[in-house]
Amino acid sequence: MTTTKSTEILVIGGGVTGLGVLFDLAQRGFKAMLLEREDLATGTSGRFHGLLHSGGRYAVKDPHTARECYAENTILRRVMPHAIEDTGGLFVLTPHDDPAYGERFAAACQSAGIPVEELEIAELLRREPLLNPNISRAFAVPDASVDSWDACHALARGAKEYGAEVLTYRRVTQLLTRQNRVTGVEAQNALTGETLTIEAGMVVNAAGAWAGQIAKMAGCEVKIVPGKGVMVAMNYRMVNTLINRCHMPADGDILVPVGTVAVIGTTSMQVSDPDDLRIEDWEVRRMMDEGEKLIPAFKQFRPLRAWAGVRPLYQETAAGSNTRDVTRGHQVLDHATRDGVEGFVSIVGGKWTTYRLMAQDTVDEVCRKLNTNRPCRTADTLLPAENEHKTRRYYRLNERLRQREHGELPGQLICECELVTRQ
Numbered sequence: 001m002t003t004t005k006s007t008e009i010l011v012i013g014g015g016v017t018g019l020g021v022l023f024d025l026a027q028r029g030f031k032a033m034l035l036e037r038e039d040l041a042t043g044t045s046g047r048f049h050g051l052l053h054s055g056g057r058y059a060v061k062d063p064h065t066a067r068e069c070y071a072e073n074t075i076l077r078r079v080m081p082h083a084i085e086d087t088g089g090l091f092v093l094t095p096h097d098d099p100a101y102g103e104r105f106a107a108a109c110q111s112a113g114i115p116v117e118e119l120e121i122a123e124l125l126r127r128e129p130l131l132n133p134n135i136s137r138a139f140a141v142p143d144a145s146v147d148s149w150d151a152c153h154a155l156a157r158g159a160k161e162y163g164a165e166v167l168t169y170r171r172v173t174q175l176l177t178r179q180n181r182v183t184g185v186e187a188q189n190a191l192t193g194e195t196l197t198i199e200a201g202m203v204v205n206a207a208g209a210w211a212g213q214i215a216k217m218a219g220c221e222v223k224i225v226p227g228k229g230v231m232v233a234m235n236y237r238m239v240n241t242l243i244n245r246c247h248m249p250a251d252g253d254i255l256v257p258v259g260t261v262a263v264i265g266t267t268s269m270q271v272s273d274p275d276d277l278r279i280e281d282w283e284v285r286r287m288m289d290e291g292e293k294l295i296p297a298f299k300q301f302r303p304l305r306a307w308a309g310v311r312p313l314y315q316e317t318a319a320g321s322n323t324r325d326v327t328r329g330h331q332v333l334d335h336a337t338r339d340g341v342e343g344f345v346s347i348v349g350g351k352w353t354t355y356r357l358m359a360q361d362t363v364d365e366v367c368r369k370l371n372t373n374r375p376c377r378t379a380d381t382l383l384p385a386e387n388e389h390k391t392r393r394y395y396r397l398n399e400r401l402r403q404r405e406h407g408e409l410p411g412q413l414i415c416e417c418e419l420v421t422r423q
């Protein structure tokens with residue numbers, strides 16, 4: 001059976017970028033619809049490390065991205081406070097790091113406008129007693145920990161309030177084209193097998209690491225370098241501050257406190273297929289070894305589980321084998337000027353932290369193409385948190401931890417990670 005629908009703008013991809021674009025479109029008064037092949041945030045947005053960057057990580061290597069991260073970090077704290085835990089961040093120089101990097105790091109943060117403060121080591125160890133006592137320097141920056149599901153569902157909720165439609169489990173199988181113009185898509189319902197045809201005035205490709213596959217359906221080549229990264233959740237929240245090694249970005253150099261656990265990550269490996277999420281033994285072992293450099297007792301804690309995500313890195317010209325060298329910046333591609341295909345725009349690259357800016361740039365491009373002037377308001381709009389709508393579809397671990405600590409969640413603990421009791 002085939003169903004036909006129509007919309008003004010169709011967005012492909014239900015990760016943070018696509019949802020950000022949908023929310024922005026709907027708020028600017030466009031009739032908009034989003035298609036996601038699985039559930040919301042089951043792509044990279046639900047498989048990332050959870051760090052709301054201050055920009056510190058990119059300050060030395062990529063100052064432009066660093067500035068963008070800091071500006072967006074400040075905005076997101078305002079518009080989605082319910083999804084952010086203000087852990088603060090520390091960059092620490094261990095005996096394994098180049099001592100000269102500390103100075104470069106502090107200078108680069110200052111030049112990018114990122115607030116940075118050096119801490120005495122005694123103060124560092126007072127704040128985070130499990131850290132390596134041989135750390136020689138420590139810098140505090142405004143990193144934070146962010147819950148992607150809370151954020152993505154708030155964006156979807158906000159978009160629906162402005163009249164947008166979100167269709168999950170609809171995989172786009174074809175872009176419909178007529179005379180060098182994309183006119184809509186054909187999608188398949190993954191649950192019923194039903195075919196859906198959607199006619200659209202414009203299609204926005206926000207499929208992250210899969211954006212190259214979508215662009216190919218319109219005969220456009222978009223070179224995405226899928227960079228796989230593995231993370232491991234440990235059974236204990238060893239730190240309350242987000243810890244980064246103070247060196248050039250490398251494997252296993254960030255420890256993020258999330259609820260009751262701490263997550264160490266990541267690796268960075270180029271893969272040919274963004275659906276290749278296999279985790280190799282060496283990747284988990286490397287995370288454990290690197291964790292030990294930050295926290296000497298790291299391996300005495302228990303790894304609970306490992307998962308992988310794929311970075312949607314964009315590179316026009318062929319990249320080398322090192323995915324860490326590909327920019328974390330983003331780009332909006334107008335396929336009319338680039339490839340001679342009208343009615344089709346792709347948003348590629350970027351970070352979770354910069355999703356709002358990516359959405360703003362994309363919708364600005366849509367407005368430019370449609371010759372309409374509708375200013376972006378997402379930097380000043382509070383997103384609707386779940387509990388304002390009474391129905392809680394998933395619980396927050398913080399709340400369960402509070403209940404557990406106050407005797408309101410009795411019974412034997414059978415899952416330390418999710419704080420599930422036998423009762």
Ligand SMILES: Cc1cc2nc3c(=O)[nH]c(=O)nc-3n(C[C@H](O)[C@H](O)[C@H](O)COP(=O)(O)OP(=O)(O)OC[C@H]3O[C@@H](n4cnc5c(N)ncnc54)[C@H](O)[C@@H]3O)c2cc1C
Nearest residue numbers: 013015016017037043044045048049051172208229352353
């Ligand atoms: C290991 C790792 C750690 C990271 N850590 C951080 C971090 O700490 N902080 C940070 O800021 N950034 C981080 N990032 C980067 C960040 O996670 C991504 O940039 C961001 O989540 C990408 O979001 P997206 O919406 O563009 O892509 P995605 O979330 O992947 O969304 C794309 C969606 O498109 C859907 N899709 C694909 N094909 C189709 C189709 N045919 N039809 C319909 N839908 C389709 C997919 O199912 C997917 O849900 C990390 C990335 C990785 C891999």
